[in-house]
Amino acid sequence: MDRLILLRHGDAENQAPSRDDFDRGLTRRGEAESRAAGETLAHLGMVPDLVLVSAAARAQATWAQVAPAFPEATARTEPDLYLAEDHVIRDFAEVAGRTARTVMIVGHNPGIQELAVGLLLEGHADPSLVRKVQGGFPTATSIVFLIDAYGRPTYDGYFVPGV
Numbered sequence: 001m002d003r004l005i006l007l008r009h010g011d012a013e014n015q016a017p018s019r020d021d022f023d024r025g026l027t028r029r030g031e032a033e034s035r036a037a038g039e040t041l042a043h044l045g046m047v048p049d050l051v052l053v054s055a056a057a058r059a060q061a062t063w064a065q066v067a068p069a070f071p072e073a074t075a076r077t078e079p080d081l082y083l084a085e086d087h088v089i090r091d092f093a094e095v096a097g098r099t100a101r102t103v104m105i106v107g108h109n110p111g112i113q114e115l116a117v118g119l120l121l122e123g124h125a126d127p128s129l130v131r132k133v134q135g136g137f138p139t140a141t142s143i144v145f146l147i148d149a150y151g152r153p154t155y156d157g158y159f160v161p162g163v
Contacts, residue, residue: 001097001147003156004119005041005048005104006089008112010034010065010140012058022082026061033140033161034062038069040159046144048073050100052092054081054107062140063106073104081107086115097147113137119145119153129155 010030016023026034041047047070053063055077063075078092089111096103105112116137120130123145133143140161145153 001093001100001103003046003102004093004097004145004147004153005046005102005142006112006116006144007037007062007066007104007106007142008109008137008139009054009056009058009062009106010037012139016057022055023057025057026065030058030139031061031065034065035068036161037140037142037159038066040161041142041144042069044157046102046157048100048102048104050096050102051075051104051106052078052081052096054084055079056082056108059106059108066106074100081105083108084111086111086118089115090118094151109137116143119143120155123153123155125155129158133158 010026010033012024012030013027051073053059053075089105089107093103093105116133138160142159144157146156147153
């Protein structure tokens, strides 16, 4: 893997008709910000080869909005990404990175944010950026890391949709 893109799902409804958190879909704002996230990344050439998506409705709906920006990407639903902890997300990324150059994970907080902070610290990112990401990781936000041959991350971009 040369690049890792972490994407938090878009803004979700407060409650699904089923009352199950897993079933919460996106709001209209969530749809718009998810589309914007995909368009921004594609415009900057940050295009995934492989996308791993949580099975939760809001993550699936986020990918549905993002996918048109990446028509060549292969997407795979990973049920274990639902509310996964940071180390689980990283494990998925590392395994996927054995065969894909750019991996995108579409998932949830707090795991996505915690992994982002951990990678920023590991890559010796500017402390002000670390504090910013620690302070919040809004819906449909993405953070990108270059990964060297030894698996070491370097910060490559942080994008909050302005919808």
